[in-house]
Amino acid sequence: MKHLGILRxxxxxxxxxxxxxxxxxxxxxxxxxxxxxxxxxxxxxLNRAFSTVTNIGASMWIMDPAVNxxxxxxxxxxxxxxxxxxxxxxxxxxxxxxxxxxxxxxSGVYQSANVVGLDDASLLGRPNLEQGNIQDIYADKAxxxxxxxxxxxxxxxxxxxxxxxxDHHGRIVGIARVAANGLNGVPTLYTTYSRAIEYIPTTxxxxxxxxxELKTVDAIATVKAAVARLGYVALTRDEFNQRISNFYVYRxxxxxNILLMTVISFIVGLSISGQTFFTFILENxxxxxxxxxxxxxxxxxxxxxxxxxxxxALTGYGLGIGLVTLMISIARYRLPNYAAMIxxxxxxxxxxxxxxxxGISSYIGxxxxxxxxxxxxxxx
Amino acid sequence: xxxxxxxxxxxxxxxxxFIVGPSGxxxxxxLSMISGILRPNAGKVLVKGEDIWxxxxxxxxxxxxxxxxxxxQDYHLFPxxxxxxxxxxxxxxxxxxxxxxxxxxxxxxxxxxLKDRGETLPVKLSGGEQQRVAIARxxxxxxxxxxxxxxxxxxxxxxxxxIIAFVKEKVLNEKRCILIVTHDARINEYADRILNMExxxxxxxxxxxx
Numbered sequence: 001m002k003h004l005g006i007l008r009x010x011x012x013x014x015x016x017x018x019x020x021x022x023x024x025x026x027x028x029x030x031x032x033x034x035x036x037x038x039x040x041x042x043x044x045x046l047n048r049a050f051s052t053v054t055n056i057g058a059s060m061w062i063m064d065p066a067v068n069x070x071x072x073x074x075x076x077x078x079x080x081x082x083x084x085x086x087x088x089x090x091x092x093x094x095x096x097x098x099x100x101x102x103x104x105x106x107s108g109v110y111q112s113a114n115v116v117g118l119d120d121a122s123l124l125g126r127p128n129l130e131q132g133n134i135q136d137i138y139a140d141k142a143x144x145x146x147x148x149x150x151x152x153x154x155x156x157x158x159x160x161x162x163x164x165x166x167d168h169h170g171r172i173v174g175i176a177r178v179a180a181n182g183l184n185g186v187p188t189l190y191t192t193y194s195r196a197i198e199y200i201p202t203t204x205x206x207x208x209x210x211x212x213e214l215k216t217v218d219a220i221a222t223v224k225a226a227v228a229r230l231g232y233v234a235l236t237r238d239e240f241n242q243r244i245s246n247f248y249v250y251r252x253x254x255x256x257n258i259l260l261m262t263v264i265s266f267i268v269g270l271s272i273s274g275q276t277f278f279t280f281i282l283e284n285x286x287x288x289x290x291x292x293x294x295x296x297x298x299x300x301x302x303x304x305x306x307x308x309x310x311x312x313a314l315t316g317y318g319l320g321i322g323l324v325t326l327m328i329s330i331a332r333y334r335l336p337n338y339a340a341m342i343x344x345x346x347x348x349x350x351x352x353x354x355x356x357x358x359g360i361s362s363y364i365g366x367x368x369x370x371x372x373x374x375x376x377x378x379x380x
Numbered sequence: 381x382x383x384x385x386x387x388x389x390x391x392x393x394x395x396x397x398f399i400v401g402p403s404g405x406x407x408x409x410x411l412s413m414i415s416g417i418l419r420p421n422a423g424k425v426l427v428k429g430e431d432i433w434x435x436x437x438x439x440x441x442x443x444x445x446x447x448x449x450x451x452x453q454d455y456h457l458f459p460x461x462x463x464x465x466x467x468x469x470x471x472x473x474x475x476x477x478x479x480x481x482x483x484x485x486x487x488x489x490x491x492x493x494l495k496d497r498g499e500t501l502p503v504k505l506s507g508g509e510q511q512r513v514a515i516a517r518x519x520x521x522x523x524x525x526x527x528x529x530x531x532x533x534x535x536x537x538x539x540x541x542x543i544i545a546f547v548k549e550k551v552l553n554e555k556r557c558i559l560i561v562t563h564d565a566r567i568n569e570y571a572d573r574i575l576n577m578e579x580x581x582x583x584x585x586x587x588x589x590x
Binding site for chain 1: 417445446448458472474477512
């Protein structure tokens with residue numbers, strides 16, 4: 001590589017100035033850590049908010065237009081289910097019930113729980129069982145408990161264990177594993193649709209959502225239009241997740257707060273590293289001038305400064321990612337329900353921000369270095 | 381304000397030429413124009429018949445790298461690089477291989493009497509030793525013109541004389557010309573020719589022909 005030597009000089013100038021290099025690394029690492037922590041928390045919250053959609057797994061959901069999140073279902077009339085079943089392109093449509101109830105445990109403690117009532121005929125949206133047999137859900141008083149971070153709140157029930165739910169006796173027949181934990185921090189019980197509406201007091205309408213499987217993906221538009229004509233909304237899984245995401249981002253203040261914190265983290269990182277890098281350039285300015293006098297071209301120095309800034313930024317980025325991973329791992333170890341997750345999206349965002357920090361820092365340095373005249377070195 | 385006015389001078393290969401004069405007389409400005417780092421408002425600087433100020437910026441940088449060797453008044457060594465790395469800089473700028481450049485730098489450190497100091501940082505060297513490192517850096521690229529700006533200003537009398545004697549004996553040859561700007565009359569004995577400058581004019585030759 002043509003400029004390898006000049007880059008190596010830059011590398012040595014940078015890492016041999018241990019105090020400045022450490023300050024630069026700390027600044028960028030800290031900024032990346034904060035940006036990643038904020039966005040990881042938000043990603044974790046969204047992931048939890050999507051959990052119902054993820055765990056049920058239906059490809060299309062029909063709901064009242066006012067629904068913003070999966071947990072805030074507005075009951076649907078039974079005729080809607082019949083109407084959807086008769087629509088062109090619909091392979092099958094089933095009801096699902098979602099509600100919450102206070103569960104009285106064997107110890108006498110009351111614990112709130114989410115109750116999901118699956119369609120009796122198809123059990124569409126059933127979880128994978130760790131223990132037990134899904135057919136046992138048809139047994140008298142049968143419930144399947146989800147083995148997630150909230151499971152201990154039900155005193156870690158085993159198959160055969162019992163509880164009371166609105167003066168009805170319930171019995172655990174299976175223990176399930178689901179893909180995503182819920183957002184609300186309460187345990188989840190699965191049962192049949194008919195048992196759920198029997199155990200839990202409901203309004204006149206009892207269907208929370210109509211879950212639809214289509215014959216082909218081409219039918220999406222047709223079904224959406226047909227459902228809209230009835231005054232309801234049909235959303236694909238991704239669209240429903242997007243609606244939930246929009247709710248949390250734009251209507252709860254969480255998104256704004258996270259965005260603010262991310263911007264502040266960026267500014268902190270930029271301030272520390274930009275300032276330190278600028279001081280570093282200023283301290284070496286005469287030397288850069290001497291290099292120009294000796295015969296270094298402007299682009300040699302530009303490459304050198306870009307390399308120094310990029311190397312520092314990427315090292316800081318790696319350290320920041322490592323640090324946030326460690327912190328989240330420790331937090332998860334101590335708090336299994338800790339809602340934070342690192343995604344390629346937030347890693348990409350932090351990477352972009354770090355490149356921006358490197359770019360701005362380089363720009364300041366390059367401007368200064370390109371301005372220095374070798375004659376100034378002679379003049380002293 | 382014009383720092384240098386109507387100056388005409390010729391330097392020859394194989395000679396050590398001093399330019400002396402009071403502060404503000406334009407010595408450094410003249411040297412900067414000769415070495416291709418300060419563009420004159422008018423006039424020409426001819427090196428082997430070619431006007432260096434007619435070159436493009438990049439070609440001028442290449443000219444400086446290949447033809448001029450600089451020894452700055454404050455040396456301007458990189459404090460975070462070893463002496464060998466400092467000396468190797470002109471070769472590295474010429475995109476020569478790093479290890480070969482360092483090996484070459486060690487040879488030049490040996491020439492200037494600092495054979496075993498290749499791994500030392502400049503701050504651990506005395507002023508005279510730093511001056512020698514700067515000289516090694518200036519001559520490693522094989523320049524035809526060596527420019528030294530107040531080379532003895534930061535040195536005591538004996539060390540200053542020793543350095544200039546060394547330069548005359550080991551660095552000057554028939555393919556090289558050395559231009560030195562100095563206030564230090566104690567080293568005048570080493571000059572082949574001395575030009576005096578006052579108020580931007582070359583006034584008279586203190587030694588040799590103007």
